[in-house]
Amino acid sequence: MKVVIAAAFLVVILATPEDVRAQPEREPPLIEPDVKPEPVDQALVDSENFEVAAVVGWLNIEDFGSSFMYGGRLTYNISESFFVEAGIGFAEAEETSFERLAGDVRLLPDDDRDYRWYHLNLGYRLLPGEAFFPGGYVFNTNFYLTGGAGATDFAGDNRFTVNYGAGYQVLFTDSLSLHLNARQHLFDSDILGEDKTFVNTELSASVSMFF
Known part of the structure; x- marks a missing residue:
């Protein structure tokens, strides 16, 4: 049986045309494609760990309307995922709805309407x-x-404040970026005659530089 299989295999080889058994090498194309890789300049967080930002936006102070806000932030990038941020902000409270309806009644003097916060x-x-x-x-x-x-x-008082929120960062270069933020600031106060938790909403944008 083995002899028959070997003989058949030999017949197939001998019967195969020579141009099939020995394929010639392909000739190079007449026109070489002129393809060059385009360099990509990818902006990543710079090797510097510190980031300083100028902040502007809008702060809604509960019962006192919405006001323009401004401030600054200093960030230390611990790693690619974690960072620590210190910030300060300023705004001015508007009149309450009661003050607008009551006419000459003022719940707060002008100096006490200055609103300032800082956080870590x-x-x-x-x-x-x-x-x-x-x-x-x-x-x-x-x-x-x-x-x-x-x-x-x-x-006229200093109150412990908790804040939390989310942000979106766009890196234009390895040292310049834009931040869009939404945050809540919470503190307890009896400004209006009874104890309550004020929930103040911040919507802000900032431009930051690494150094």
Whole structure:
């Protein structure tokens, strides 16, 4: 049986045309494609760990209307995921609805309407991604959560304040970025005659630089 199989295999080899058994090497194409890789300049967080930002936005002070706010933040990047942030902000409380309806009644003098807060927060970047802009521009982004504690100076008193929120960062270069933030500031007070927890909402934007 083995002899028959070997004989059949030999017949197949001998019967195969020589041009099939020995394929010639392919000739190179007449036109070589001129393809060159395009360099990509990818903006990442710079090697510097500190980041300083100028902040502007809008602060809704419960019962006292919404006001323009401004401030600054200093951030230390512990790692690619975690950072520590120290910040300060300023605003001015508007009149309450009661004051507007009552006419000359003033719950707070003008000096006590100055609203100032400062905080120390811990942040965590959890959704890195990319943002696409017209013209083929692509920038790295980060979505992050932040929370911490500090104090608020308002209505002639200093109050312990807790804050938390979320932010979105767009890295235009390795040293310049834009932040969009939404945060809540909570403190207990009896400004209006009874103890209550004030929940003040911040919507802000900031431009930051690494150094």
